[in-house]
Amino acid sequence: MSQPTYSLRDRTLAVGYGVLCHASFLLGVGAMVFGLHEGLNNGLGPFRGWSAGLANAILLLQFPLLHSFLLGKRGAPYLARMAPAHLARPLATTLFATFASLQLLVVFLLWSPSGVVLWEPSGPLRIAFQVAYALSWVAVVKTMSDAGNATQMGYLGWLAVARGRPPSYPSFPREGSFRVCRQPIYFAFALTLWTGPIWTPDHLAVAVLWTAYCVVGPLLKEERYRSRYGEAFARYQAEVPFFPRPSFLRGAK
Secondary structure (H helix, E strand, O other), rough: OOOOOOHHHHHHHHHHHHHHHHHHHHHHHHHHHHHHOOOOOOOOOOOOOHHHHHHHHHEEEEEEEHHHHHHHEEEHHHHHHHHHHHHHOOOOOHHHHHHHHHHHHHHHOOOOOOOOOOOOHHHHHHHHHHHHHHHHHHHHHHHHHOHHHHHHHOHHHHHHHHHHOOOOOOOOOOOOOHHOOHHHHHHHHHHHHOOOEEEEEEHHHEEEEEEEEHHHHHHHHHHHHHHOOOOHHHHHHHHOOOOOOOOOOOOEE
């Protein structure tokens, strides 16, 4: 296969996409970290009452629905429109990471807070929640690293174009946390939803709905992996549990 030929304009444009991607990532994840910690009391959404419930429901649902759609074959052409046609395919990881980050930013920036606090721990219990919340984000960082930061953070795409090379996609991850369970990123993501210290109706809604997505979403992902990797992924599924489970349960059928 011949090496792609990218002009100076293409490479410069790729770097621009990279800057946008990583700026969006920092803003989106930062908004989520702060928003969950504060029980989503800091959103800038203007709505109240039933209109707030409707607006927040739309914000909540757009993330899992669009996230899954854009990962599939039917959604890929829509994602490709975010870049010039000849760069859309090599920039696929960059485009997806950018869009996912902007989705998170929109949720936590435009959330309309209820202003109701259901429960907020104090003293040693609050410290315990703070530590658990911090560790859950450490787990997110670790699992993303095990999956390959180049893909997860989107720089596999733009960096390849900037270097004048085709992107080299790794096989499905099997090392590190992926030796303990098949979906450690989703598991770690779910932990962040339940360890924030301030509990409001808003926080509870996000935790319940997005935890459900953390269970259902990977099922669709595994269907794609079975189609792409065949018997190799089927063996991995047979050997490694979906989510972590205690050692005394690992032999249970």
